[in-house]
Amino acid sequence: MTPAAAPSQRLAAFAAMLREHGLTVGVAEQQAMLQAALYFGPLKERPVQAAWRAIACHNLREWKLWPDVYERFWHPEKLRGGVKVSGQTRSSRNLRQSVQALHDQMNAEQGAASLPGCQALSHSAGDMPSGAPDAQDPGSPRAQGGASRTEALHQRDGQMWMPQELTALQQLARQITAKLQPRPTRRWRVAPRGQRLDLRQTLRRSVGWGGELMQPAWKLKRAEPPRLFILADVSRSMESHAALFLRVARAFALEADARVFVFHTRLAEVTPLMHRDTPVIQEKVNAVTAGFGGGTRIAASLQDFARHHARAQLNRGSRVWVFSDGFDTDAPDLLAAALKEVRAHGARITWFHPTRQVPAAAALQRARASIERFLPLASLADLAAARHVLH
Amino acid sequence: MTTPDLSGRPTVEERLLRERLQRAGYLADADLATTVWLASALQRPLLLEGDAGVGKTALATALAHSHVEHGEPGATLVRLQCFEGLDLAQAAYEWNYGRQLMAIRLNEAAKDGASRVREADVFSREYLLERPLLRAISQSGPCVLLIDEIDRADEAFEAFLLEVLADYQITVPEIGTIRATHIPQVILTSNGTRELSDALRRRCLYHYLDYPTLAREIAIVKAALPEADTRLVEEAVQFVQRLRREDLAKIPGIAETLDWVRALFKLDHHSLPEDMSAVLGTLGCLLKTREDRFAMGAERLRQLVEGRRSVGVAEKDADRAQTPS
Numbered sequence: 108m109t110p111a112a113a114p115s116q117r118l119a120a121f122a123a124m125l126r127e128h129g130l131t132v133g134v135a136e137q138q139a140m141l142q143a144a145l146y147f148g149p150l151k152e153r154p155v156q157a158a159w160r161a162i163a164c165h166n167l168r169e170w171k172l173w174p175d176v177y178e179r180f181w182h183p184e185k186l187r188g189g190v191k192v193s194g195q196t197r198s199s200r201n202l203r204q205s206v207q208a209l210h211d212q213m214n215a216e217q218g219a220a221s222l223p224g225c226q227a228l229s230h231s232a233g234d235m236p237s238g239a240p241d242a243q244d245p246g247s248p249r250a251q252g253g254a255s256r257t258e259a260l261h262q263r264d265g266q267m268w269m270p271q272e273l274t275a276l277q278q279l280a281r282q283i284t285a286k287l288q289p290r291p292t293r294r295w296r297v298a299p300r301g302q303r304l305d306l307r308q309t310l311r312r313s314v315g316w317g318g319e320l321m322q323p324a325w326k327l328k329r330a331e332p333p334r335l336f337i338l339a340d341v342s343r344s345m346e347s348h349a350a351l352f353l354r355v356a357r358a359f360a361l362e363a364d365a366r367v368f369v370f371h372t373r374l375a376e377v378t379p380l381m382h383r384d385t386p387v388i389q390e391k392v393n394a395v396t397a398g399f400g401g402g403t404r405i406a407a408s409l410q411d412f413a414r415h416h417a418r419a420q421l422n423r424g425s426r427v428w429v430f431s432d433g434f435d436t437d438a439p440d441l442l443a444a445a446l447k448e449v450r451a452h453g454a455r456i457t458w459f460h461p462t463r464q465v466p467a468a469a470a471l472q473r474a475r476a477s478i479e480r481f482l483p484l485a486s487l488a489d490l491a492a493a494r495h496v497l498h
Numbered sequence: 499m500t501t502p503d504l505s506g507r508p509t510v511e512e513r514l515l516r517e518r519l520q521r522a523g524y525l526a527d528a529d530l531a532t533t534v535w536l537a538s539a540l541q542r543p544l545l546l547e548g549d550a551g552v553g554k555t556a557l558a559t560a561l562a563h564s565h566v567e568h569g570e571p572g573a574t575l576v577r578l579q580c581f582e583g584l585d586l587a588q589a590a591y592e593w594n595y596g597r598q599l600m601a602i603r604l605n606e607a608a609k610d611g612a613s614r615v616r617e618a619d620v621f622s623r624e625y626l627l628e629r630p631l632l633r634a635i636s637q638s639g640p641c642v643l644l645i646d647e648i649d650r651a652d653e654a655f656e657a658f659l660l661e662v663l664a665d666y667q668i669t670v671p672e673i674g675t676i677r678a679t680h681i682p683q684v685i686l687t688s689n690g691t692r693e694l695s696d697a698l699r700r701r702c703l704y705h706y707l708d709y710p711t712l713a714r715e716i717a718i719v720k721a722a723l724p725e726a727d728t729r730l731v732e733e734a735v736q737f738v739q740r741l742r743r744e745d746l747a748k749i750p751g752i753a754e755t756l757d758w759v760r761a762l763f764k765l766d767h768h769s770l771p772e773d774m775s776a777v778l779g780t781l782g783c784l785l786k787t788r789e790d791r792f793a794m795g796a797e798r799l800r801q802l803v804e805g806r807r808s809v810g811v812a813e814k815d816a817d818r819a820q821t822p823s
Contacts, residue, residue: 131696153528
């Protein structure tokens with residue numbers, strides 16, 4: 108059965124949107140989604156949606172993200188007045204208009220590419236020059252909600268990163284990761300050059316040789332690398348430090364496989380976005396991290412982190428790094444309680460503050476007992492200094 | 499290898515599957531039924547994630563039983579319980595060395611040289627011990643393969659599973675590749691204690707099983723314990739739902755709810771007892787750690803039983819309302 112061209116294109120556009128949101132939707136997934144749509148027929152939205160969700164989502168983060176992205180694409184009318192997560196707006200979902208827009212975009216890109224020295228039209232609002240919004244065509248897409256089209260992290264004044272700085276940061280992250288002590292366990296694993304004879308395995312192997320111990324098996328003490336969680340405060344008050352925080356977080360996401368979360372009034376995981384570095388992704392991170400005018404709910408975010416996002420993974424070998432100034436709009440006691448909750452799992456908490464001195468925030472002062480150490484983090488030099496104490 | 503049968507009408511089949519699961523004692527919601535049906539139609543493994551006690555393993559068991567209910571010869575449930583250090587010999591196959599040696603010795607003892615044993619004779623299927631994975635793909639009839647708590651196995655084992663899950667085949671160097679004659683329905687479960695590899699995730703359909711809603715949990719308990727009073731079931735489930743919102747180290751799952759209602763029913767209660775000491779006495783069915791048990795005093799329990807908007811719950815509700823979507 109050959110699918111009609113229109114639904115498959117529409118599905119391709121939806122798949123592209125899913126990819127923009129960090130979901131891994133390749134050709135195989137698209138084919139399966141199309142197959143599912145053909146099984147159920149276009150009028151059975153509920154089963155089609157359930158089937159697509161099972162095909163496109165591969166973890167809990169994506170599972171929870173799904174309803175929002177689905178509604179945004181297929182039922183934008185229901186979301187009128189809502190806040191967009193992305194800094195981009197989408198044009199009408201009318202197929203003819205969508206196809207026309209795609210052609211226009213391709214033509215524009217080709218035209219721009221043909222001009223020597225001229226940059227191709229950016230896909231990301233964040234790639235626009237900072238002065239552009241005032242002069243732009245009123246019909247062109249504008250950012251909505253808190254996501255500013257001119258605040259791509261890599262383009263803000265004073266936050267430009269030179270390639271050598273990025274290399275230095277990556278090296279630092281590598282050094283610090285190497286120093287994070289693996290947690291020894293009581294368990295053993297089979298290893299070719301182990302310390303001790305694995306008698307059970309050796310005897311088992313000897314059976315194949317008629318009882319002769321021809322193939323000894325060795326075992327080694329098993330050590331688990333520490334699980335690193337980074338929680339970066341990206342509220343309005345920390346705006347000037349957010350770029351550094353996210354760069355550092357990204358370095359550790361790549362080197363130490365850290366899970367990265369950002370928070371202001373709510374907590375969101377951005378780990379998948381950290382593994383890619385394109386202008387679109389930067390804009391996406393920017394959109395997620397843009398403060399929505401409220402304060403910083405550190406305690407609520409930490410509670411959400413400990414109870415939902417990392418509930419099953421927080422243990423004695425976990426390290427939780429919080430990048431924040433500690434100024435919380437929640438009641439001061441709540442932060443102490445939230446940190447105590449994280450600590451109860453056995454995780455070791457390090458608090459990185461952008462100031463020279465430990466912040467005087469009342470909430471942070473009350474929670475000092477749960478925090479292993481405070482470290483300043485306002486520049487690469489601070490991180491370099493921190494490598495001697497992080498282990 | 500069989501090809502997927504897509505001739506039927508999916509929505510009808512999906513409804514039938516849901517009914518079969520219900521008859522087997524598992525109340526699946528519509529989305530889960532769709533996903534299970536789709537996994538079967540696309541012949542893809544299904545990865546179920548969720549907290550302990552939400553019914554991940556029970557789904558596989560019910561799925562196997564549902565085939566029996568359907569009047570088919572019956573689906574075999576093959577279960578592979580994963581643990582750290584699980585290796586190929588325990589999961590897929592192992593040579594029956596003892597039997598091989600015995601065959602060689604017997605052959606040596608034979609007077610006539612005519613029955614000389616060859617290497618190929620002792621490295622044949624006859625001398626292969628089937629472990630769960632090989633047993634599942636060797637079935638001639640319907641089979642449900644449950645790979646339970648895959649997050650407890652090592653990453654190396656995950657890599658081995660890729661061949662089984664993608665192509666439903668196992669390669670034994672001495673024999674060759676053994677392909678499934680009847681594709682088993684594979685259910686993998688994970689509690690999320692370790693991140694699974696992207697390669698494994700991409701080969702599976704995914705479904706996250708959350709704690710059931712109030713109405714669904716009441717229906718589940720009523721289906722499992724039809725003899726219990728409706729009032730008791732409703733009050734008990736409401737209490738458990740409130741309890742789940744508390745800050746507990748181990749959140750009670752559906753199995754715990756069933757245990758608790760069963761305990762209350764055995765104690766001849768027709769509704770939740772007014773006397774908190776009676777509730778406290780049976781609370782071991784729900785709370786499984788010392789800290790949780792210690793945190794739930796008589797007064798806190800009374801608040802939960804009465805459904806009072808207590809401090810913790812009220813705050814959580816308020817938080818949820820204020821959180822921007």
